[in-house]
Amino acid sequence: MTSRVGHLENRVASPSSAEEKDPAGGQAASDTDPSSLAASYRLRGVITALLCFTICCGLGFQSWVTLRVAGFDLGIFDQAVRAYSNFEPPSSAIKNFHHEFPPNFTLLGDHFTPFLALLAPLYWLWDDPRVLIIAQAALFAIGVPTIRRIANHCFNGLAGKNRRRAIDSAGLIYAFGWPLLNAAYNGFHEVAFAVPIILMMLERGLAQRYTAAAIWGLLLCGVKEDMGLIAGAFGFLIALRARRSRDTRGFRTGVTLAFAGPIVSALTIGWFLPAMGGPKGYYWSYERLGADGGDAIINILKAPWIIFEVAFTPSIKILMMLWIFGTLAFLPFGSGTTLLALPLLAERVLSDNPNHWVVINHYDAFLWPILLVASLETLGRLAKSQDRWPRLPAGIAATAAATSMAASIFLGLSPLLNPGYWKPSPDKQALAEAVELIPDGATVEADNSVAPRLTNRANVVIADDAPRGADWVLLREKDRTFPFGDPSEQKQRIELLLNHGYAKVWSKNDTTLLHRVDRMPIPGMRIPGPNSVPVREKVPSDVGRSIILR
Secondary structure (H helix, E strand, O other), rough: OOOOOOHHHHHHHHOOOOHHOOOOOOOOHOOOHHHHHHHHHHHHHHHHHHHHHHHHHHHHHHHHOOOOHHHHHHHHHHHHHHHHOOOOOEEEEHHHHHHHHOOOOOOHHHOOHHHHHOOHHHHHHHOOHHHHHHHHHHHHHHHHHHHHHHHHOOOOOOOOHHHHHHHHHHHHHHHHHHHHHHHHHHHOHHHHHHHHHHHHHHHHHHHOOOHHHHHHHHHOOOOOEEEEEEEEHHHHEEEHHHHHHOHHHHHHHHHHHHHHHHHHHHHHHHHHHHHHOOOOOOOOOOOOOOOOOOHHHHHHHOOHHHHHHHHHOOOOHHHHHHHHOOOOOHHHOOOHHHHHHHHHHHHHHHHOOOHHHHOOOHHHHHHHHHHHHHHHHHHHHHHHOOOOOOOOHHHHHHHHHHHHHHHHHHHHHHHHHHHHHHOHHHHHHHHHHOOOOOOOEEEEEOOOOOHHOOOOOOOEEOOOOOOOOOEEEEEEEEOOOOOOOHHHHHHHHHHHHHOOEEEEEEEEOOOOEEEEEEOOOHHHHHEEEOOOOOOOOOOOOOOOOOOOOO
């Protein structure tokens, strides 16, 4: 089938005679210069993309200035992409030491993220972790023209000015989306690639360019190992829609992708990651279902209700779902596109890891393009039925826009515009000052909050459960830092090191910089070796009590 998107874009720029009158009673659309309308349409899209880029960049840089971005995850990605830029495997000392992976372990054994290599040339221009913040903001911003094309398709039943307003509104809601702001607030993650690729995949599907859509679906598999499940769900959706329209080629393409996506995920998880040194079952966080995948399937077959028991307890999981869908006025439930979100939501609600239950991390950015497109499709169908319910579509659209923007203001825009949020706390300001005292090329155990300030000039790992024997140690004593469970543990670490070869060279606001002056043995010191057994993350007990607790 031929694409309708190009035709629809022309109708936006140059309305047909069927759209002769502006519903608001303004000038007839046919009297407006088509080239002027097209230029205005493109300009609004460019401005919206620039707004998205500026806001996401602003939040990322605000987090940098205030030391909210940390070794986990910005420092890890910075070390990995810098390695790519030097034509080396994507390794991260922060990741390897903290989880005690063997030496030379690469991130390709941890997660299947080959797309990160595309960012390596940026380090030839500016060797700094902040280049990743800029890159993520740019990747989010390039989704704006795609979401506008999607809205153009969804609202093809509207005429003239109303349609242009719907497209502009869709672009703005995407650009100001709270999931994107959260991801920007947290620095960088591979979700930066997932957002524009998912949008392109969905847009090509709506345009009925199924081969191109399938290609984008397969590209999505290179973002992370579980993205093949989304691609498979999308293939199923293509097949279902193509069958209804009796499009044989579309049906075959959809079925192929429905099988290919999960197969790619199965191969990357079952073969590629272990081949790259990843420990089997390392990220299995579903012990309530079973000890491993096979055990979980058996348990589910014996007692299917266990899925619901796990998915809805504790109750914070229900609050998470209400927040995710409620901020779009539950519109996603009106479209089959929401099926694509099921694998990602299942990963979170069935997980035992409380980090997956909150809405302040980057996880919701994976869902954002899917749920927003589903909402637009639902609104588009409602708009076509406005003869029976003339005010319903506009009312629901306004509600969805209001709830989404309210969440964005609360989680991202308000902190961005508040001057107080641009100032680091006294202890973090002290961390930033202490970093300047550490010489280039030194080995450092650093407070997680300040680690990214050192990754481009020192051999840095984060201070964690075990001493690592670094030349320099920078740590706070009172404010808890990841991964310590209590500030008293940080104070104990400082006292231990002071008694075993370290001297205090600088201190301010309960922040201490230590330098190793004696190579005496340090009790409990561990350096990962060839036979190291990777350890799982210990989640602090207060995580998972609130969906919006930062």
